[in-house]
Amino acid sequence: xxxxxxxxxxxxxxxxxxxxxxxxxxxxxxxxxxxxxxxxxxxxxxxxxxxxxxxxxxxxxxxxxxxxxxxxxxxxxxxxxxxxxxxxxxxxxxxxxxxxxxxxxxxxxxxxxxxxxxxxxxxxxxxxxxxxxxxxxxxxxxxxxxxxxxxxxxxxxxxxxxxxxxxxxxxxxxxxxxxxxxxxxxxxxxxxxxxxxxxxxxxxxxxxxxxxxxxxxxxxxxxxxxxxxxxxxxxxxxxxxxxxxxxxxxxxxxxxxxxxxxxxxxxxxxxxxxxxxxxxxxx
Amino acid sequence: xxxxxxxxxxxxxxxxxxxxxxxxxxxxxxxxxxxxxxxxxxxxxxxxxxxxxxxxxxxxxxxxxxxxxxxxxxxxxxxxxxxxxxxxxxxxxxxxxxxxxxxxxxxxxxxxxxxxxxxxxxxxxxxxxxxxxxxxxxxxxxxxxxxxxxxxxxxxxxxxxxxxxxxxxxxxxxxxxxxxxxxxxxxxxxxxxxxxxxxxxxxxxxxxxxxxxxxxxxxxxxxxxxxxxxxxxxxxxxxxxxxxxxxxxxxxxxxxxxxxxxxxxxxx
Ligand SMILES: Nc1ncnc2c1ncn2[C@@H]1O[C@H](COP(=O)(O)OP(=O)(O)OP(=O)(O)O)[C@@H](O)[C@H]1O
Ligand SMILES: [Mg+2]
Numbered sequence: 001x002x003x004x005x006x007x008x009x010x011x012x013x014x015x016x017x018x019x020x021x022x023x024x025x026x027x028x029x030x031x032x033x034x035x036x037x038x039x040x041x042x043x044x045x046x047x048x049x050x051x052x053x054x055x056x057x058x059x060x061x062x063x064x065x066x067x068x069x070x071x072x073x074x075x076x077x078x079x080x081x082x083x084x085x086x087x088x089x090x091x092x093x094x095x096x097x098x099x100x101x102x103x104x105x106x107x108x109x110x111x112x113x114x115x116x117x118x119x120x121x122x123x124x125x126x127x128x129x130x131x132x133x134x135x136x137x138x139x140x141x142x143x144x145x146x147x148x149x150x151x152x153x154x155x156x157x158x159x160x161x162x163x164x165x166x167x168x169x170x171x172x173x174x175x176x177x178x179x180x181x182x183x184x185x186x187x188x189x190x191x192x193x194x195x196x197x198x199x200x201x202x203x204x205x206x207x208x209x210x211x212x213x214x215x216x217x218x219x220x221x222x223x224x225x226x227x228x229x230x231x232x233x234x235x236x237x238x239x240x241x242x243x244x245x246x247x248x249x250x251x252x253x254x255x256x257x258x259x260x261x262x263x264x265x266x267x268x269x270x271x272x273x274x275x276x277x278x279x280x281x282x283x
Numbered sequence: 284x285x286x287x288x289x290x291x292x293x294x295x296x297x298x299x300x301x302x303x304x305x306x307x308x309x310x311x312x313x314x315x316x317x318x319x320x321x322x323x324x325x326x327x328x329x330x331x332x333x334x335x336x337x338x339x340x341x342x343x344x345x346x347x348x349x350x351x352x353x354x355x356x357x358x359x360x361x362x363x364x365x366x367x368x369x370x371x372x373x374x375x376x377x378x379x380x381x382x383x384x385x386x387x388x389x390x391x392x393x394x395x396x397x398x399x400x401x402x403x404x405x406x407x408x409x410x411x412x413x414x415x416x417x418x419x420x421x422x423x424x425x426x427x428x429x430x431x432x433x434x435x436x437x438x439x440x441x442x443x444x445x446x447x448x449x450x451x452x453x454x455x456x457x458x459x460x461x462x463x464x465x466x467x468x469x470x471x472x473x474x475x476x477x478x479x480x481x482x483x484x485x486x487x488x489x490x491x492x493x494x495x496x497x498x499x500x501x502x503x504x505x506x507x508x509x510x511x512x513x514x515x516x517x518x519x520x521x522x523x524x525x526x527x528x529x530x531x532x533x534x535x536x537x538x539x540x541x542x543x544x545x546x547x548x549x550x551x
Pocket of ligand 2: 047049168
């Protein structure tokens with residue numbers, strides 16, 4: 001099957017940074033439709049730069065990005081690509097354009113020239129999907145960070161995209177807001193079949209995904225299922241990343257003589273794994 | 284002190300004034316302001332004040348909130364009024380110093396000026412308080428639409444206005460945060476000579492300025508990601524529609540202007 005997004009040998013260097021190594025230096029990856037994907041990597045590894053290539057905000061200087069068979073360099077397809085791949089950014093304040101929640105959600109469909117009553121339907125539907133319908137007449141600047149970020153997600157869903165890219169959407173949120181946002185995107189992926197690409201520094205957010213890509217120096221250095229990726233604890237630490245608390249615990253226990261598997265990423269699985277091992281050890 | 288800035292604030296409601304089409308409100312307030320400048324005597328001022336008070340009452344916006352919005356503008360209002368005391372050469376001389384002479388006619392004129400500016404500001408506040416910024420800028424765009432033929436960037440202008448209005452509370456919040464951070468390090472914004480206070484504002488303005496640029500950059504990217512590509516082919520979720528009430532208010536504004544001009548003709 002043709003992948004939904006195909007990135008091939010991507011090279012990108014910011015203007016005025018000629019003496020530095022390029023921000024993206026031969027990035028290659030495939031993302032399949034309907035999957036939930038996480039992209040990890042230390043500060044400056046090129047995650048945001050890559051994200052902006054998925055919907056043609058930045059264009060490859062060499063190599064190519066293909067979305068649904070459309071090359072992002074094809075200018076005539078640009079709007080089509082942007083409505084297919086929606087994007088949510090880190091700071092919710094800087095992506096909300098209107099002073100009323102529903103007006104903001106309507107912004108993208110208005111840009112697409114959709115008729116008024118269809119926009120109304122989409123806005124209501126999108127706000128219900130992210131659980132913000134009761135707040136539709138509120139002013140965004142009075143909402144909590146998690147709520148603002150869900151409004152931003154609704155603003156993207158109203159375009160009916162097939163994929164949503166989220167660049168550190170939880171970086172400015174408290175734990176409550178972070179859970180709201182992650183639960184929302186997980187639901188969008190699992191129930192509505194939207195492909196979700198989540199860029200994050202919180203390893204715990206990557207545990208529920210289908211596939212993890214780790215970036216370093218503008219390249220994808222490893223990719224795989226979260227269990228397999230997090231099993232390489234030492235390798236991840238070398239890349240400047242932490243691992244989920246559960247993995248860290250298993251890693252340390254193993255270092256002191258246990259032989260636990262790295263498959264358990266949730267707290268309850270991890271507890272079961274340890275309990276099982278303890279039982280066996282005593283016998 | 285920044286908390287009193289109410290520009291661009293919207294008080295949700297469902298009164299007759301809230302429901303009026305923004306175009307009607309913009310037209311009416313324009314006529315009202317012209318009338319304020321045509322008015323000469325207490326008869327015209329009195330009727331204009333009455334109209335304003337009735338409108339405020341209908342809109343159910345507490346008078347206190349209206350007046351609070353005036354607070355940051357007090358200095359400007361008083362300054363303009365005081366200048367008027369001395370500006371006028373006619374009338375009986377009250378007192379004089381240096382090159383300034385105050386007359387009784389000047390004093391009366393200053394009183395009217397005070398009233399005029401206050402009413403002007405309150406009437407525009409009433410429009411912004413009862414109209415969402417989006418509706419307001421949409422209305423403005425439609426009203427200025429004919430100018431598009433002259434290649435005036437009407438859509439861009441109205442988009443800029445609506446974004447500016449949207450960011451006022453965000454920037455006020457940010458300024459407040461920076462101010463508190465500076466205060467915690469001993470900065471003093473509230474006492475001292477005017478020059479000292481102005482100097483104290485500098486470390487507030489610079490970070491605010493820098494962060495606004497960053498915000499603008501991020502916002503532009505976010506808008507692009509949401510398929511913004513100028514005004515061409517754009518539709519609106521909330522189409523503006525003129526209702527019967529709009530017709531009545533517009534006719535009334537024509538009548539009001541005619542009446543005030545007639546009154547002025549007769550020296551009233
Ligand atoms: N607008 C820009 N202009 C110039 N250089 C930039 C710009 N944005 C990023 N860079 C540089 O490109 C490289 C990759 O940055 P990028 O923002 O993609 O990293 P990131 O993985 O998203 O980091 P973070 O985790 O901090 O968000 C960095 O070296 C950075 O300094
Ligand atoms: Mg980044």
